[in-house]
Amino acid sequence: MARLGRFGFLGVAILFHSVYIVSIFDIYFVSPIVHGMSSFAVQRSLGADPPAKRLVLIVGDGLRADKAFQSFPDPSPSNPNAPGALEPRPLAPFLRSRVLMSGTFGVSHTRMPTESRPGHVALIAGLYEDVSSVTTGWKLNPVNFDSVFNRSRHTWSWGSPDILPMFKEGAVKGRIDAETYGEEFEDFTKDATQLDTWVFHKVKALFNSAAKNTTLDHALRQDKNVFFLHLLGLDTTGHSYRPYSKEYLHNIKVVDQGVREMTKLIEDFYGDGKTAFVFTADHGMSDWGSHGDGHPDNTRTPLIVWGSGVARPVISTSGKAIGHEDGFSADWGLDRVQRNDVDQADVAALMAYLAGVDFPVNSVGELPLAYVAGEPKEKAEAALANARGVMEMYKVREEQKKANQLRYRAYGPLADEQHSVDHRVMEIRTEIDQGHFQQAITMSQELLHTGLDGLRYLQRYDWLFLRVLVTLGYLGWIAFAITTITDMHVLHGKTHTSRTIATSSTFGAISAALFSYLFMRKAPLTYYSYAAFPLLFWEEVVARREAILLGSRVLFKDIQTRREKVVLSIETLAFVAFLEVLVLSYFHRTVYTLCFIGAAFWPILYGLDFVMQNKTLVGTWAVACSSMSIFTLLPAIKIENIHMILTGGSLMVLVGVLYILFEKSILSSTTGDKQSSLDGLSGTLLGVQVGLIMLAMIVTRSSVASLQAKNGLPLGNQVLGWAILISSLSIPFLHSLQPNNHYLHRLVIIFLTFSPIFIILTISYEGLFYFAFCATLVTWVRLEHHIYNYTTTASSFPLPSPILEPKPLSEALPAISSQLHSPSGQPTDSTAPQYRSLTLSDARISLFFLYLLQSAFFSTGNIASLASFSLDSVYRLIPIFDPFSQGLLLVLKLIIPFAVISANLGILNRRLGVAPSSLFMLVMAISDVLTMNFFWLVRDEGSWLDIGTSISHFVIASVLCVFVAGLEFVSEIFVSGVEVGGDMGGVKEERRMNGTEGVKANGHGGKEGNGVIEKKDL
Secondary structure, three states: OOOOOHHHHHHHHHHHHHHHOOHHHHHOOOOOOOOOOOOEOOOOOOOOOOOOOEEEEEEEOOOOHHHHHOEEOOOOOOOOOOOOOOOOEEOOHHHHHHHHHHEEEEEEEOOOOOOHHHHHHHHHHOOOOOHHHHHHOOOOOOOOOOOHHHHOOEEEEEEOOOOHHHHHHHOOOOOEEEEEOOHHHOEOOOOOHHHHHHHHHHHHHHHHHHOOOHHHHHHHOOOOEEEEEEEOHHHHHHHHHOOOOHHHHHHHHHHHHHHHHHHHHHHHHHOOOOEEEEEEOOOOOOOOOOOOOOOHHHHEEEEEEEEOOEOOOOEOOOOOOOOOOOOOOOOOOOOOEOEOOEEOOHHHHHHHHHHOOOEOOOOOOOOOHHHEOOOHHHHHHHHHHHHHHHHHHHHHHHHHHHHOOOOOOOOHHHOOHHHOHHHHHHHHHHHHHOOOHHHHHHHHHHHHHHHHHHHHHHHOOOHHHHHHHHHHHHHHHHHHHHHHHHHHHOOOOOOOOOOOHHHHHHHHHHHHHHHHHHHHOOOOHHHHHHHHHHHHHHHHHHHOHHHHHHHHHHHHOOOOOHHHHHHHHHHHHHHHHHHHHHHHHOOOOOHHHHHHHHHHOHHHHHOHHHHHHOHHHHHHHHHHHHHHHHHOOOOOOOOOOHHHHHHHHHHHHHHHHHHHHHHHHHHHHHHOOOOOOOOHHHHHHHHHHHHHHHHHHHHHHHHHHHHHOOOOOOHHHHHHHHHHHHHHHHHHHHHOOOOOOEHHHHHHHHHHHHHHHHHHOOOOOHHHHHHHHHHHHHHHHHHHHHHHHHHEOOOOOOOOOOOOOOOOHHHHHHHHHHHHOOOOOOOOOOOOOOOOOOOHHHHHHHHHHHHHHHHHHHOOOOOOOHHHOOOHHHHHOOOEOOHHHHHHHHHHHHHHHHHHHHHHHHHHHHHHOOOOOHHHHHHHHHOHHHHHHHHHHOOOOOOHHHHHHHHHHHHHHHHHHHHHHHHHHHHHHHHOOOEOOOOOOOOOEEEEOOOOOOEEOOOOOOEOOOOEEEEOOO
16 A cells, blocks of 8 residues: 555545444344245135234324323313313223223334334334334335235325335335325424324225225225324324323324224224224334434334234233233233233234235244134144244245355254254144144244244354454554554654565465455455455555654653653553543443543643643633533433523623624733734624524524424524524635634634524523533643643743644635645645644543544433434424434534534644644544444344444444544634634744654653754744
8 A cells, every 4th residue: 555645544544434334234234135935824724714804004103102001181181170181091092992802912112223114114024124224214215025015915005205105116016005195294393193184084085985986895895905004193293292292192192083983984884893903103202202222212112903813802800910020011000901012023923914914025023822813723823834934034045145155054953954944844734733733833933933043143144254354454444543643743754665575475365365265255345345454454554564663762762761661551551441431431421521520630730830820721621621511410301491592592692792892802812922803894794693693592582482382483483594504604704805813713703603503403401512612622722732832841931833824714625625635734835834743642632632522422412322312403494304304404413513623623733733634643543442342342132222322332433533534624624724823922933843852741751752943033
């Protein structure tokens, strides 16, 4: 690999992490979809009817199991003052009557991701898509696997345009009718019960039309028909008002009444009692109105089945019935009714059995016999057909795996002839023929579980090989990044690569053997990329071993005494320990509280003399850290609070007003020998920015009031909100017409630029966090510069950073482009200053940056669960359901703190005199210590909360490196042309990196660094 410049290094970092982020899906979550299987149905005697002639599936999208069965005061009483109006009562009395008198109930446990597409796929196809399936989206992304709908004679469906089309387009042509409402109906700011009543009206219209349409009447009276009612109102209401709100509870009443009417309508139409009804949900809802992760509130949904072929309730005459042992249903008032929990995919198997259709060929669901009212022989035949379907999938997948292996290792329980699939199926058939039905059922269930374990074995077949490759890749990247940083920013590219015949032959032989092995195994292309990166990285590290050796000598040349070595060892251990603390913080947000409290005392490590010289700065730092420590003690689950929003906005306005009034003295205090004042245009623009903040506060208050009153979002508010957002992002470019290049002035502009957006897109204390976070960053930048000046002893006066040639913001992009294409990452003009070498203390600065970067996420939410970031605020700009547009607005809000921190690190780069990319590159190197931790912590078993959390951790940690690379570019835009003169005045200097510069090593009195300072009086 040729020596990389700054741009090349960033490109490799982005490419490597983009490829390796996919590795967990190749290792832990291989897609379960296979094709080429035969389907199986229950074998019945000639002329025997299936349990039901037709099936009605009703899905209350976003309905939590507990809310469906608990009792509450009537959320919408006809007379609020009537006696007993506040007395708790079941909100779904009809569904409850099915549980008590005519059907079977339980909890259906969904899997992560708890989103609509994977939830409906599990219900209707009996298949759990891999966890990345949610990225395939909604709408016209047809399913590419079998389903109950596809096995039906005909399916009529009504509901959301985000769900129905994918099943219609993926089925046999003409088999499914899907009638949907327009997307404009999915307005989060209005009464969502209309989405459900629309469905009920359409069902009534269909059956009413049959009285006049003989063709339709004939089609409706055929057997094996399916009716699917998708009720989105609960999900929409839950997102808008939370699942404990009166609006959500009222929607439950609407759904229950609608189900009552639909049941009566269909039973009256057919009059034969041969209809089976299934009521359930695709996922639940968290207390803060979101879903997606594996929290139990999101994974537990109700399941109520009644009608033809369904078992009647089992009532306990003494004590608590079976199924209530976990205590979850203690307050439902159903303790004496047997609760039969299932996995969500089991519902598809149950529906296929009831409707008398073949089991979907991709289904991994187990038929829940507790819901079946058939004779023992019928149950035994059904269990066998269910097991044969799963074993057929295993056999097809095993054949595919055998074809790609040099030496296949069979799954033990199915390896020999006595335990083969065919032999075990014959044994079960013999038991049925002999009338041993219960024994046959038990054997069929054991075979099904063995088949599921076998499928899991095949999915894990390549685990060890791939995990070793990926681990070597991450270790190689860390080694390669450190080598590159040492070469570029410690030795300044003065070393040469050293490739010998021996090293080249060794890596060539390893590459040939590895790629040949992958080729013979017919491995997918991603496997080749997992193998290529560690080879490339480690070969480059070995070839540039000279840089490692020389760099070590430079960095450690002043570590000579035993005491210095002990101190360095302790600091190294503390460095690694702190990275592990960051790993722990992904599980416990309060870790950041402790870290911020500790950081408040950090300046004391540099001695009492330093603290006394910088009392104001150290005090400000302590106050800022103390303020930041509060946010991770606050709940990640936030409720809309207009008072907190306006308080945060008021602080933002106060900052702007104070800066406009005292700008001259503020800038003078940080430059000493330079007086600055606002010119007319700059002052006007700052005034406009402050005005936009106040306007954003007014509009947000009006929008919140209107939405809470259920009056919808006024069009004027929506237009004005978008105008504020666009205007606030545009004004910084106008500042370039008459630029003030002082770094504090630039940071104030950036702060005011994002303030209106943070007000519009916040629901609680996020605005207060933004204020405290920005204050902490500015204080950190100044404190680091003061520490650097204090620990520099080459002269009797402090050493400010080099003076950079100012460039207006309009020239930022051309300047950045020239720097990115420069091999060293430095400006290409002849007058460009040189940068000092990195020292060991710069690693601490990078660690601080990584810590602050992570705290930007944790302070307002739970980084492990994007569901903790509420969508409430985006309704002020996009009230109509549009997951991608609304998601982009949420992401914009989340990345604002990162844009601000990138600008501060860019300024700190310049104030410390290091190359613009150096600290960012250090962060990219050390951040993958977190990634490797989370890679090995990824789980594919256990609770779905644990599985979902482990996936989120790895993905976020892996994306972090790519994100930092993007932040560097953002930083260059923000700080291009900024003047970073010393806070304490004095002589201005330029550094030339061709000698030695004496520096105290981390405040311990030792020296490190290799730059000489050439003084120049200006």
